[in-house]
Amino acid sequence: MALYSIWNNKARSFLTMLGVIIGIASVATLMAIGEGLKQDVSKTVKDLGSNIVIVLSGDIPIGEGQGMTSMGNPASLISGDILKYQDVEEIRKIEGVEAVSPMAMVPGSFKKDGKVSTPIIAGLEPSIRKIMTGFKLSRGRFIEDTDKDKNVVVVGDKVRKQLFDDREDILGEKIMFDKTEFEIIGQLSPPTSSSLFSSDFETLSAIPFQQAKKFTQNQEKILRIGIKVNDSYKVDDIVPKIKENMLLRHPKEDFTVVTQEDLLGMLNTIVNLLTTAVAAIASISLIVGGIGIMNIMLVSVTERTREIGLRKAVGATSGAILWQFLIEAVAISLLGGTIGILFSFLGTSIVAAKTAIKPEVTLSAILLAAGVCIGVGIIFGLAPAIRAARKDPIEALRYE
Amino acid sequence: MNLIKLQNVSKIYQHGKLEMVALKDITITVQKGQFLAIMGPSGSGKSTLMHIIGLLDRPTSGSYFLEGKEISLRTSDKVLARLRQEKFGFVFQTFNLLPRLRALDQVILPTIYARAKNRWQKAEKVLEKVGLKERINHCPSELSGGEQQRVAIARALVNSPEIILADEPTGNLDSKSGEEILKILIELNKEGKTVILVTHDPNLANQAERIIKLKDGRIV
Numbered sequence: 001m002a003l004y005s006i007w008n009n010k011a012r013s014f015l016t017m018l019g020v021i022i023g024i025a026s027v028a029t030l031m032a033i034g035e036g037l038k039q040d041v042s043k044t045v046k047d048l049g050s051n052i053v054i055v056l057s058g059d060i061p062i063g064e065g066q067g068m069t070s071m072g073n074p075a076s077l078i079s080g081d082i083l084k085y086q087d088v089e090e091i092r093k094i095e096g097v098e099a100v101s102p103m104a105m106v107p108g109s110f111k112k113d114g115k116v117s118t119p120i121i122a123g124l125e126p127s128i129r130k131i132m133t134g135f136k137l138s139r140g141r142f143i144e145d146t147d148k149d150k151n152v153v154v155v156g157d158k159v160r161k162q163l164f165d166d167r168e169d170i171l172g173e174k175i176m177f178d179k180t181e182f183e184i185i186g187q188l189s190p191p192t193s194s195s196l197f198s199s200d201f202e203t204l205s206a207i208p209f210q211q212a213k214k215f216t217q218n219q220e221k222i223l224r225i226g227i228k229v230n231d232s233y234k235v236d237d238i239v240p241k242i243k244e245n246m247l248l249r250h251p252k253e254d255f256t257v258v259t260q261e262d263l264l265g266m267l268n269t270i271v272n273l274l275t276t277a278v279a280a281i282a283s284i285s286l287i288v289g290g291i292g293i294m295n296i297m298l299v300s301v302t303e304r305t306r307e308i309g310l311r312k313a314v315g316a317t318s319g320a321i322l323w324q325f326l327i328e329a330v331a332i333s334l335l336g337g338t339i340g341i342l343f344s345f346l347g348t349s350i351v352a353a354k355t356a357i358k359p360e361v362t363l364s365a366i367l368l369a370a371g372v373c374i375g376v377g378i379i380f381g382l383a384p385a386i387r388a389a390r391k392d393p394i395e396a397l398r399y400e
Numbered sequence: 401m402n403l404i405k406l407q408n409v410s411k412i413y414q415h416g417k418l419e420m421v422a423l424k425d426i427t428i429t430v431q432k433g434q435f436l437a438i439m440g441p442s443g444s445g446k447s448t449l450m451h452i453i454g455l456l457d458r459p460t461s462g463s464y465f466l467e468g469k470e471i472s473l474r475t476s477d478k479v480l481a482r483l484r485q486e487k488f489g490f491v492f493q494t495f496n497l498l499p500r501l502r503a504l505d506q507v508i509l510p511t512i513y514a515r516a517k518n519r520w521q522k523a524e525k526v527l528e529k530v531g532l533k534e535r536i537n538h539c540p541s542e543l544s545g546g547e548q549q550r551v552a553i554a555r556a557l558v559n560s561p562e563i564i565l566a567d568e569p570t571g572n573l574d575s576k577s578g579e580e581i582l583k584i585l586i587e588l589n590k591e592g593k594t595v596i597l598v599t600h601d602p603n604l605a606n607q608a609e610r611i612i613k614l615k616d617g618r619i620v
């Protein structure tokens with residue numbers, strides 16, 4: 001019965017629902033993107049392997065979200081003189097630390113036959129593979145201790161594509177960095193799933209840390225120190241020791257020690273914050289939608305005065321009339337929400353196609369949307385429904 | 401026992417300081433199974449009287465007894481609604497069908513409010529009774545005036561009420577359709593239903609066993 005009158009006024013009902021449609025579509029889409037981001041974040045952090053501690057340069061309050069994934073962030077390049085190789089060596093001595101690697105950034109490009117590629121060039125030590133387990137090689141080998149003084153490079157897939165077009169195997173090729181020739185000894189596998197953050201592996205190229213130094217005026221430019229804690233130790237026990245050790249050389253505490261959990265938490269906090277902010281904005285749209293529904297229901301009550309009178313004449317109680325109009329308002333709202341959800345599927349599939357994020361419209365998001373729609377319908381449908389229920393049957397029947 | 405008893409019923413409409421007396425000291429009794437016609441010029445209060453009898457309106461003063469029980473201002477909306485379902489069937493001059501609803505659904509409507517069982521069968525049965533078996537899937541716009549009014553009668557009958565209140569049911573119909581409607585009402589009366597019919601047409605009124613004439617809100 002309720003759907004009947006919605007159907008009879010298709011155009012009007014659609015316009016009424018627009019606010020709800022937009023509200024629900026945007027909330028659902030953004031929640032889905034948020035969900036996708038979260039999955040991405042946790043996947044990225046898992047790429048690190050387990051029992052990982054990272055020392056960041058700069059005193060970053062946890063929660064500001066400086067993951068190691070933002071290695072290419074120019075802001076962090078500025079602060080590249082804080083961490084020293086000595087720190088790496090001292091941390092290596094701490095009991096329970098299994099592997100340590102500096103992560104240095106080298107600005108610049110690789111060139112080959114006039115072609116240019118500008119990857120993120122990182123100066124790393126072989127032990128990095130114990131820390132960032134996400135490094136997978138498709139060909140060749142990784143940097144080894146014996147490569148210390150050699151101009152060798154492990155390249156990501158982006159460099160291969162940009163400098164060698166379609167050639168798959170580029171091992172042994174020479175590419176130029178500045179005026180130095182580098183030999184390609186390994187190729188990184190393209191990321192298995194195109195995750196937003198793991199795309200770093202695609203744009204990354206690794207050279208031995210000791211070589212990297214040469215291109216940064218012998219400054220070490222260490223942005224991060226990656227640490228793998230032995231699995232038989234608890235990360236939480238080792239972190240204070242690392243901090244203590246660092247403080248010996250950095251009394252001003254110009255560094256930050258974070259664990260994998262911290263990173264995950266930080267990133268999730270950001271994603272949640274974004275989602276909440278967006279939900280707040282979208283809820284304004286829902287209020288507008290609700291007012292639209294209220295307006296249309298008030299019009300409908302006036303238009304259908306005769307119908308209300310007739311219904312009362314054939315035995316409807318005021319309560320039954322109230323329910324009828326309330327259900328109608330909820331139905332409009334729910335229908336709008338359903339259309340909104342459909343739009344969000346459309347929106348998320350566009351996002352999925354155009355970006356590396358894999359948004360996911362979860363069941364809980366759909367249920368939440370349904371709940372919100374019912375709420376909006378009830379809140380904004382109540383006043384019109386009460387007005388309908390209060391109509392005097394005689395007034396209603398005489399109404400022309 | 402009297403089925404309906406009105407005692408000194410008045411209905412006064414207030415328009416600011418101006419009082420409009422629609423009914424003045426009406427006292428009538430209606431026996432079960434009676435066929436009562438109410439006549440009178442326009443504005444004499446016929447519809448007002450019907451609405452009060454049918455519990456759609458409440459008198460300003462006076463008392464109303466239905467089957468010996470007083471209906472007062474304290475009677476709740478719920479009870480009134482239930483009595484309207486069980487005791488009364490309304491037929492209006494303007495049919496008052498809901499647009500875009502097929503005949504069957506129009507007739508089912510009162511059974512929903514009465515929470516009746518076998519709604520479908522009941523609706524089909526009364527539609528058959530008024531001769532609209534072939535038309536149950538038609539919307540009002542696809543029906544003639546006479547047919548629409550018969551749908552309205554079926555709707556009035558579906559909850560098997562004791563009293564049929566017909567307020568100028570033939571007012572919008574040609575004489576042939578009007579007579580058909582009257583025939584149905586007479587038939588219903590023969591089956592034992594109490595029928596109260598408002599009409600301007602003396603020929604129709606004369607078929608009733610009793611005529612009440614109203615003028616300026618009084619019985620004359």
Ligand SMILES: Nc1ncnc2c1ncn2[C@@H]1O[C@H](COP(=O)(O)OP(=O)(O)OP(=O)(O)O)[C@@H](O)[C@H]1O
Pocket residue numbers: 413414420421422440441442443444445446447448449
């Ligand atoms: N809501 C109202 N407010 C004020 N006056 C009203 C109201 N309803 C009815 N009246 C007045 O009460 C009087 C009786 O009206 P009623 O409709 O009962 O007459 P009626 O006999 O049915 O007339 P008709 O033959 O035209 O249908 C009329 O003068 C009418 O104007």
Ligand SMILES: [Mg+2]
Pocket residue numbers: 446447448567
């Ligand atoms: Mg009238």
